[in-house]
Amino acid sequence: MTETVERFIRQLVAPEHLLQEEPMAKHTTFRVGGAADILIRIQSEDQLIKLVAYLGQLHQPYLVIGNGSNLLVSDRGYHGVVLQIGDGMNTVTVDGERMCVQAGALLSSVASQAAQHALSGLEFAAGIPGSMGGAIVMNAGAYEGEMSQIVESVTVLNEQGERMVLDRDTMEFGYRTSIIRNRPFIVVETVLRLHKGDEQEIRARMEDFNAKRRAKQPLEYASAGSTFKRPEGYYAGKLIMDAGLRGYRIGGAQVSEKHCGFIINVGNASAQDIYELIAEVQEKVKQRFHVELEPEVIRIGDFL
Ligand SMILES: Cc1cc2nc3c(=O)[nH]c(=O)nc-3n(C[C@H](O)[C@H](O)[C@H](O)COP(=O)(O)OP(=O)(O)OC[C@H]3O[C@@H](n4cnc5c(N)ncnc54)[C@H](O)[C@@H]3O)c2cc1C
Known part of the structure; x- marks a missing residue:
């Protein structure tokens, strides 16, 4: 990133909302991911408009994120500007x-x-x-x-x-x-x-849905929810379980024992562990059932 770009950003963004070399693990529910060159916590639509127009003009790469609950960011991080749209x-x-x-x-x-x-x-x-x-x-x-x-x-x-x-x-x-x-x-x-x-x-329905989630999903672990989309005519979790992958692990990434459709971070996973486990699950399910599992989770950056 050039000094001119940095200077422009500093004029628009208060220092407490401008984070440099910011680990993306802090901003994703998987709790993995290397550093973003710059992460900006957006404070207003007006600020966002100015940033996007400027970065666009310079062809400077940027990534927009919300709560990071459907993202797998590489251990090598994101080289560019992350625009986080949250409580501002x-x-x-x-x-x-x-x-x-x-x-x-x-x-x-x-x-x-x-x-x-x-x-x-x-x-x-x-x-x-x-x-x-x-x-x-x-x-x-x-x-x-x-x-x-x-x-x-x-x-x-x-x-x-x-x-x-x-x-x-x-x-x-x-x-x-x-x-x-x-x-x-x-x-x-x-x-x-x-x-x-x-x-x-309305509140009773919300509570009922949330109780179902607590009963069926491994909410006690970091994850990005269902890792794969539901393939037509099947359930991803059942295919993965029937392929014998319940509890299967690569490093700190594991196929949840509670719900096989979730890949969880059992404590010290790297983004690479999760990436490899996704690929392995896809391969085993394809071999066994000839079904292609498509990840729902969005992968950002380079993996090996
Ligand atoms: C425990 C758990 C349970 C979940 N359950 C469900 C579920 O039941 N159903 C379901 O659908 N999903 C579920 N998810 C996945 C996730 O919560 C959803 O996909 C959610 O909508 C992602 O929102 P986010 O703000 O976290 O987006 P992020 O993960 O931050 O981003 C997702 C994508 O949207 C883009 N993006 C984000 N904000 C913007 C914006 N303002 N403008 C343009 N692009 C943007 C990002 O670039 C990225 O491509 C679950 C996740 C977890 C961890």
């Missing part, structure tokens, strides 16, 4: 049955605010540990619900830092994907359309 951009406003949510708001908090206003439709997301931006990108879902069902529109920035409003039909939502997986857009705000319900019933 987490405003939520409610207008009738609509909620306008900034990208950095956590789903658990948005779901709880929806319940407070007796708004139903977001219960499925209460236990997903992502930000609204990450959930839109991934079309996050659980228990028959997914973001595409409740999104009215999404405001994004393009590469020039210009705002564009995309309605649901232009979002190209699919199973754990959206247009933003293929285009360099940054989610800044989302309008959700929910419906009136009963606060107690």
